[in-house]
Amino acid sequence: LSIALIxxxxxxxxLNYVMYQELPRAAPPERPALVTTALLSTLxxxxxxxxxxxxxxxxxxxLLGVDLRxxxxxxxxxxxxxxxxxxxxxxRGLKRFRLVANLKLAVAVxxxxxxxxxxxxxxxxxxxxxxxxxxxxxxxFAVAALVGxxxxxxxxxxxxxxxxxxxxxxxxxxxALIGVIFGIDVILLNHLADPAEVGVYAVxxx
Numbered sequence: 001l002s003i004a005l006i007x008x009x010x011x012x013x014x015l016n017y018v019m020y021q022e023l024p025r026a027a028p029p030e031r032p033a034l035v036t037t038a039l040l041s042t043l044x045x046x047x048x049x050x051x052x053x054x055x056x057x058x059x060x061x062x063l064l065g066v067d068l069r070x071x072x073x074x075x076x077x078x079x080x081x082x083x084x085x086x087x088x089x090x091x092r093g094l095k096r097f098r099l100v101a102n103l104k105l106a107v108a109v110x111x112x113x114x115x116x117x118x119x120x121x122x123x124x125x126x127x128x129x130x131x132x133x134x135x136x137x138x139x140x141f142a143v144a145a146l147v148g149x150x151x152x153x154x155x156x157x158x159x160x161x162x163x164x165x166x167x168x169x170x171x172x173x174x175x176a177l178i179g180v181i182f183g184i185d186v187i188l189l190n191h192l193a194d195p196a197e198v199g200v201y202a203v204x205x206x
Contacts, residue, residue, distance in 0.1 A: 001074075001077065001202075002183035002184075002186040002187055002202070003064060003066070003070075003071070003074035003078070003183070003187070004074045004075075004077040004078040004081060005078075005081075005179050005182070005183050006176075006179040006180060006183050007049065007053070007074065007075065007078040008078045008081045008082050008085070008179075009172060009175045009176045009179045010049055010172075010176070011042070011045060011046035011049050011050075011078055011079065011082040012042065012046075012082045012085055012086060012172075013042075013045065013165055013168045013169070013172050014167075014168035014169075014170075014171035014172045014175060015038050015041070015042055015086060015089070015164055015165075015168050016085045016086050016088070016089035017089070017168065017171050018038070018164050018167050018168050019034070019035075019038060019086070019089040019090060019092075019093045020089055020092060020093050021093075021167075022034055022093070022164075023035075023089075023090065023093030023094055024093055024094070024095070031094075032149070032150040032151070032152050032155055033152070033155040033156075033157060033160065034160070035090055035149050035150070035151065036150075036151050036152050036153065036155045036156055037155070037156050037157050037160045037161050037164065038086060038090075038164060039086065039087075039146075039151060040153065040156050041156070041161045041164070041165075042082060042083070042086050043083070046078075046079050046082050046083070047079070050075045050076075050078070050079055053071065053075050054071075054072070054075065057071055064187055064190070065187070065190045065191045066190065073128070073131050076135055077131065077134065077135055077138075080134075080135040080136075080138035080139050080142075081138055083138070083139065083142040084138040084139070084141050084142050086142075087141070087142040087145035087146055088100060088141070088145060090145060090146070090149060091103075091145055099145075100145075103141055103144055103145060104141065107137045107140055107141045107144075108137075110137070111133060111134065111137045114133055115130060115133065118130070118133075185205070186198060186201070186202050186205075189201060
């Protein structure tokens with residue numbers, strides 16, 4: 001999660017904050033192009049960063065003190081969180097706050113119920129199942145949030161994408177610093193302490 005929170009900043013590039021401003025003031029006919037450009041640009045950037053992370057895995061695993069499996073889960077989680085935050089911003093940008101709340105509540109309750117059954121009834125102690133379920137929860141929210149939006153690939157605009165990223169770059173710089181500040185402690189401790197102790201620290205600190 002600590003790795004994913006930092007990576008998400010680079011994948012998202014604060015386009016969610018750009019959507020908060022641009023969608024409300026855009027004319028309705030312009031909104032499909034805005035949404036399409038933001039979504040497709042983010043998918044390409046996030047996918048590229050995930051692929052780069054996998055290619056650089058020998059260096060990153062040594063630097064972060066994790067194994068390849070953990071790095072892969074972190075990148076997958078970052079991708080899911082990125083899409084989740086972006087699609088949520090589409091709804092918030094159009095002031096669909098009630099829908100956002102209902103969707104978040106529904107997926108959270110579903111995840112909690114599934115986790116309780118797996119942990120308390122089935123006795124599943126493997127963390128991978130819960131990580132996969134968490135990633136799925138983020139993706140289900142994203143797909144549900146996109147219902148009703150017109151995603152038109154040919155409406156993607158390079159000029160619009162440049163403007164979005166230029167706008168988001170300033171917020172991203174701040175977000176990157178915050179992400180490092182709130183995530184670097186767990187990563188550093190992972191080099192120095194027993195993994196179980198790091199896990200307990202992360203739970204209490206969270």
